[in-house]
Amino acid sequence: MSHSAIQTIMNHRSIRKFKDKKLTEEQIQTIVEAAQMASTSSYVMAYTIIGVTDERIKEKLAAISGQTYVQNNGHLFVFCGDLHRTEQLGSQEDREQMQQSLASPEQFIVMTVDAALASQNAAIAAEDLGLGICYLGSLRNDVYQVSELLQLPERVVPLFGMAVGYPDHEPEQKPRLPIDVIYHENHYQPFEHQLPFIKDFDKKLHSYYEKRKQNNRNDNWSKQMIRKFSTPTRMDVGTFLHEKNINNQAD
Ligand SMILES: Cc1cc2nc3c(=O)[nH]c(=O)nc-3n(C[C@H](O)[C@H](O)[C@H](O)COP(=O)(O)O)c2cc1C
Known part of the structure; x- marks a missing residue:
């Protein structure tokens, strides 16, 4: 390279x-x-x-x-x-x-x-x-x-x-979650430990979305995730996989 x-x-x-x-x-x-x-x-x-x-x-x-x-x-x-x-x-x-x-x-x-x-x-x-x-x-x-x-x-x-x-x-580059949220040492960090970092990130992302030149909006990461998972999407994928004989384990 x-x-x-x-x-x-x-x-x-x-x-x-x-x-x-x-x-x-x-x-x-x-x-x-x-x-x-x-x-x-x-x-x-x-x-x-x-x-x-x-x-x-x-x-x-x-x-x-x-x-x-x-x-x-x-x-x-x-x-x-x-x-x-x-x-x-x-x-x-x-x-x-x-x-x-x-x-x-x-x-x-x-x-x-x-x-x-x-x-x-x-x-x-x-x-x-x-x-x-x-x-x-x-x-x-x-x-x-x-x-x-x-x-x-x-x-x-x-x-x-x-x-x-x-x-x-x-x-512009899209920010990522703080490293403390993604990288845990030795054992899983409870959500309460992650939350302050996520709140900081939400503030950062809110201003990223507000300032962004294209497609600017009033949003943050947490709101985005809750919205996303509240509406099931592409629910036919499971059936499709079964029909292709993939992920189709007999009970
Ligand atoms: C498996 C996968 C599917 C994705 N599908 C779409 C897509 O259909 N349309 C799109 O515009 N971006 C798609 N993306 C791009 C993500 O939205 C993007 O990577 C994420 O928002 C982070 O932004 P960045 O790649 O600019 O850092 C996809 C990314 C992945 C990894």
């Missing part, structure tokens, strides 16, 4: 407006190869990355997500959890033997963690190349349609997308 990795990581902010310039094949390959070098549970590599270049598919994905930058970017990646490949390796008999494990919540965690680690390596590689990124959980607004558009077989599920490209805005 050209910069120090830490410098690149600490400079992160999500980019939601990109210049009208595509990534080169070389850039795409560097990003994917970096993704592949992430650690992977038991060497399973339980993920597949789909680069979407077909504008018609991108348009449909953008409609699902409701976000223009799903279409307007330098390249669009979709990170999928994948246990299909692993299953297909076996004979009919092997596959029957593998069913219980492949459908277990444990293996769902494995595919999700593997995909997340790979994607974050991709993000850092892209940012190190001077590009910007935005993760896109919004693709899960309609997991069924995304799966159909990308022709995902059984045991392959779309987890999230990532738009990559040349930044066309310079958003």
